[in-house]
Amino acid sequence: MTTEQPYPYLGRELVEPDWTRFPGWADVTTEQWESAQWQRAHCVKNLRQLRDVLGPGLDDRFVADLERDQAERATMSMLVPPQMLNTMVAHLSPSDPGFTEALYADGVRRYMLPVFTDRRTDWPSHPYATRDSLHEHDMWVAEGLTHRYPTKVLAELLPTCPQYCGHCTRMDLVGNSTPVVDKLKFDLKPVDRYDQMIDYLRRTPTVRDVVVSGGDVANMPFKNLEAFVARLLEIDNIRDIRLATKALMGLPQHWLQSEVRAGMERLATTARERGVQIAIHTHVNHAGSVTPLVARATRAMLDTGIRDVRNQGVLMEGVNADAHTLLDLCFALSDGAGILPYYFYMCDMIPFSEHWRVSVGKAQDLQHAIMGYLPGFATPRIVCDVPFVGKRWVHQLADYDREHGISYWTKNYRTSIERADALALERTYAYYDPIHTLPAEGQRWWHDHAADDTTRGHAAATAAARASREAAAVQAG
Numbered sequence: 194m195t196t197e198q199p200y201p202y203l204g205r206e207l208v209e210p211d212w213t214r215f216p217g218w219a220d221v222t223t224e225q226w227e228s229a230q231w232q233r234a235h236c237v238k239n240l241r242q243l244r245d246v247l248g249p250g251l252d253d254r255f256v257a258d259l260e261r262d263q264a265e266r267a268t269m270s271m272l273v274p275p276q277m278l279n280t281m282v283a284h285l286s287p288s289d290p291g292f293t294e295a296l297y298a299d300g301v302r303r304y305m306l307p308v309f310t311d312r313r314t315d316w317p318s319h320p321y322a323t324r325d326s327l328h329e330h331d332m333w334v335a336e337g338l339t340h341r342y343p344t345k346v347l348a349e350l351l352p353t354c355p356q357y358c359g360h361c362t363r364m365d366l367v368g369n370s371t372p373v374v375d376k377l378k379f380d381l382k383p384v385d386r387y388d389q390m391i392d393y394l395r396r397t398p399t400v401r402d403v404v405v406s407g408g409d410v411a412n413m414p415f416k417n418l419e420a421f422v423a424r425l426l427e428i429d430n431i432r433d434i435r436l437a438t439k440a441l442m443g444l445p446q447h448w449l450q451s452e453v454r455a456g457m458e459r460l461a462t463t464a465r466e467r468g469v470q471i472a473i474h475t476h477v478n479h480a481g482s483v484t485p486l487v488a489r490a491t492r493a494m495l496d497t498g499i500r501d502v503r504n505q506g507v508l509m510e511g512v513n514a515d516a517h518t519l520l521d522l523c524f525a526l527s528d529g530a531g532i533l534p535y536y537f538y539m540c541d542m543i544p545f546s547e548h549w550r551v552s553v554g555k556a557q558d559l560q561h562a563i564m565g566y567l568p569g570f571a572t573p574r575i576v577c578d579v580p581f582v583g584k585r586w587v588h589q590l591a592d593y594d595r596e597h598g599i600s601y602w603t604k605n606y607r608t609s610i611e612r613a614d615a616l617a618l619e620r621t622y623a624y625y626d627p628i629h630t631l632p633a634e635g636q637r638w639w640h641d642h643a644a645d646d647t648t649r650g651h652a653a654a655t656a657a658a659r660a661s662r663e664a665a666a667v668q669a670g
């Protein structure tokens with residue numbers, strides 16, 4: 194019998210892995226490495242560039258595996274900044290024995306450079322997986338402006354990022370088209386979209402909180418981002434502004450640029466004068482990604498006077514879905530970089546994501562396992578983003594059929610497509626566990642019924658959406 198703590202806490206120093214271990218970067222200086230321009234110019238966008246960086250130590254088997262995934266499975270195109278590639282297999286050079294195996298096993302690699310053999314062959318996609326699994330597009334009140342919750346909106350300012358994550362929940366819109374996914378395109382010019390968003394917010398005083406996102410706001414020319422946020426700051430009802438940028442971790446060099454720091458300081462000063470909170474929300478999934486440069490960029494942002502920097506990671510099998518890895522990440526964020534561990538989202542039901550997704554039951558177990566180690570305010574909540582509902586803490590479900598892997602959820606507000614729907618708050622809405630995690634009987638059931646459209650949860654959710662759209666159309670007409 195062991196009497197040790199399940200998680201042995203040890204404060205750890207952050208480490209910037211040595212990029213010169215990669216043959217393609219053997220001569221790269223610190224000055225080059227810390228330049229945002231150099232990082233952007235040397236992102237890995239294809240197999241040839243990956244080979245050029247990693248050199249002959251990279252196994253052909255891995256390259257073929259990656260190539261097949263790009264052709265047959267990938268919903269996001271390849272885009273990995275040097276800063277992120279450098280955190281993969283940080284302890285080995287490509288010429289060291291075991292490098293390719295370590296690359297296969299690496300948590301950051303598993304979501305930034307997914308390969309064909311990572312994916313499931315039994316159920317690569319859930320039968321109810323969809324491109325826009327959160328139905329954000331259905332809830333647009335202006336192009337790119339999703340109004341799902343009563344008091345807050347999501348403004349998707351641009352459809353690009355400095356890095357593309359294999360599991361991106363906005364794979365419908367974000368990034369370049371892939372052989373598997375033809376991406377949705379915005380119709381309006383950016384300037385017209387932003388005008389329409391601002392106009393909606395001015396005439397909707399019930400909205401107080403804007404998530405300024407994309408994509409990643411680090412891909413917007415800073416003066417344009419500053420101009421948009423400055424317009425938000427002029428709207429009396431807007432009290433919270435959150436800037437979404439994974440680049441704080443993936444390309445911290447961007448946020449360390451003097452013109453970006455000066456601009457953020459101007460925004461933070463105006464926000465403080467007006468009593469508005471500006472925070473940065475970033476997206477870090479693994480402790481190895483939290484390096485001294487990430488800590489420096491975070492410090493630089495906090496020094497501008499913004500309210501906070503918070504992390505919204507994604508819970509993924511093979512990346513971070515165990516209590517030790519999650520706690521290592523939370524302590525690296527909190528102790529090392531001053532980033533608040535805030536949420537872990539369950540990976541959404543997009544196509545080809547089953548190998549990453551975990552069941553709600555496992556997410557509940559993980560939430561239990563990470564309680565009590567961090568201060569309460571820094572203990573992240575694991576949340577399920579339930580289609581047509583929104584974020585729910587994973588213990589908030591109304592019912593759970595574990596055999597078929599269907600959880601049922603309720604809500605306490607109407608989304609923008611349910612304003613005329615009297616029954617929206619009385620329904621239950623379904624979320625589905627990955628089928629390969631179910632007991633044998635449940636897996637058999639899905640095998641026999643996957644083509645049907647008759648599970649009660651799915652039928653309820655679909656009917657709710659249809660009824661809402663019809664009601665909205667009647668009202669608008």
Ligand code: SF4
Nearest residue numbers: 354357358361408439
């Ligand atoms: S940074 Fe965010 S929006 Fe961009 S690809 Fe990754 S998950 Fe998607």
